[in-house]
Amino acid sequence: MAHLPRVLTTRPLAQADRLLQPLAAAGYTAVNIPLLAIEPLPVSPQQKQWLLDLDCYHRVVVISPSAAEQLLEVLDDFWPQWPVGVQWYTVGAGTRQRLEQAGIVAECPLTGDRSEDLLALDALQDLSGQRVLLVKGEGGRPLLEQALVERGARVDVLPLYQRVKPRLKLEQLQDLLTGDYPVMVVTSGEGLEQYLEFAQQYLPSAEQVKQLQQQRWLLLPSHRLVRQAETLGFQQLICTEGAGAEAILDSLQQLQRLATD
Numbered sequence: 156m157a158h159l160p161r162v163l164t165t166r167p168l169a170q171a172d173r174l175l176q177p178l179a180a181a182g183y184t185a186v187n188i189p190l191l192a193i194e195p196l197p198v199s200p201q202q203k204q205w206l207l208d209l210d211c212y213h214r215v216v217v218i219s220p221s222a223a224e225q226l227l228e229v230l231d232d233f234w235p236q237w238p239v240g241v242q243w244y245t246v247g248a249g250t251r252q253r254l255e256q257a258g259i260v261a262e263c264p265l266t267g268d269r270s271e272d273l274l275a276l277d278a279l280q281d282l283s284g285q286r287v288l289l290v291k292g293e294g295g296r297p298l299l300e301q302a303l304v305e306r307g308a309r310v311d312v313l314p315l316y317q318r319v320k321p322r323l324k325l326e327q328l329q330d331l332l333t334g335d336y337p338v339m340v341v342t343s344g345e346g347l348e349q350y351l352e353f354a355q356q357y358l359p360s361a362e363q364v365k366q367l368q369q370q371r372w373l374l375l376p377s378h379r380l381v382r383q384a385e386t387l388g389f390q391q392l393i394c395t396e397g398a399g400a401e402a403i404l405d406s407l408q409q410l411q412r413l414a415t416d
Contacts, residue, residue: 159183160372162407163336165190165346167318170220173249174340177400183407188331190346190353192321193221196293196314198229205311206230210238211286214308216273216299217245217261218291223253225315226290246273246299248399268397269377270299283307293317294345318345328357338372338410342398344383347375351387374406 162185164174171187178185198206206229209215217223223245243261245251247268251261264272273279287308289300293316303310323331330336332354341347354364365388372391375381376398384392395406 160337160407160410161185161335163188163331163334163339165339165341165350167191167193167221167321169193169224170249173220174400174403177404181404181407186330186334186336188323188327189321190341190349191318191343193225193292193316194319195225195228195316198315202313205288205313206233209234209288210241212241212288212311213285214242214244214279214282215288215290216303217243217250217254218289218295218299219246220249220253221316222290222292223250226313227254227257229315242278244273244276244279246270247397268399268402270296270302274299274302279303279306281306285309286311288313290315318343320349323353328353332358332367336371338374338407340374340395340403341380341384342376344380347373347380347384347387347389372410374403374410376402 159182162178162183164171164185164187166174166187167189171189175185175187209230217226237259243254243259245254245261245263248263251263254261262276262278264276266272282303285308287303287310289303289310289312291312291314293314300310300312341350354367358364358367368389370391372393373384373389374393374395375384376395378394381392381394393406393410395402
């Protein structure tokens with residue numbers, strides 16, 4: 156791997172360019188084949204009331220770019236101008252940038268893009284008596300909600316989308332499973348599980364599934380995901396310590412150094 160490796164990214168389609176563009180700028184040939192698709196969830200009458208009462212919340216926490224996208228689309232029906240006095244937070248810079256494109260100023264961790272990094276912010280240490288709206292996808296870790304409640308907040312959880320199996324063309328499946336991509340970026344546990352499911356479903360033998368697990372490098376954003384990948388049988392693993400483009404590019408450079416040592 157002395158030359159720059161071809162990289163396979165696996166983000167949902169709406170998020171693909173946020174990684175593909177930095178990779179291309181750094182000289183990498185990269186292709187995105189989504190391992191998950193984003194499907195909006197209906198808003199219940201109670202959730203609609205939360206959105207109508209958005210100005211009653213002290214803080215709004217938006218978990219992901221997909222959550223931001225869905226929230227902005229829903230809020231367009233209720234708020235022609237953003238309410239004053241609400242403090243906005245995001246887990247990562249990509250989510251913050253999406254909100255800022257819509258005119259919402261949000262705070263996120265200076266380094267890192269995990270729930271733990273967000274919870275380290277000084278402004279979120281004492282939330283006694285405060286109302287917090289937590290905007291996210293269905294499922295996921297309960298860590299953020301639990302920590303906010305423990306710090307005194309009254310938290311309403313608003314799931315606006317679910318992750319579902321993508322409808323891939325045969326050519327995409329072939330590229331995903333047998334394409335010449337020594338490195339693949341996977342940013343969620345659901346994506347890991349879907350990758351293995353595709354391999355077991357479409358590769359002709361268990362031996363080929365095992366070879367795939369042994370040969371392709373997986374770049375994963377957290378040690379939790381690395382442990383999950385190990386449990387699923389994957390062997391070539393690097394923790395990028397974040398899902399952003401900068402962290403992934405740093406890990407690609409680390410992989411290059413390993414290849415030349």
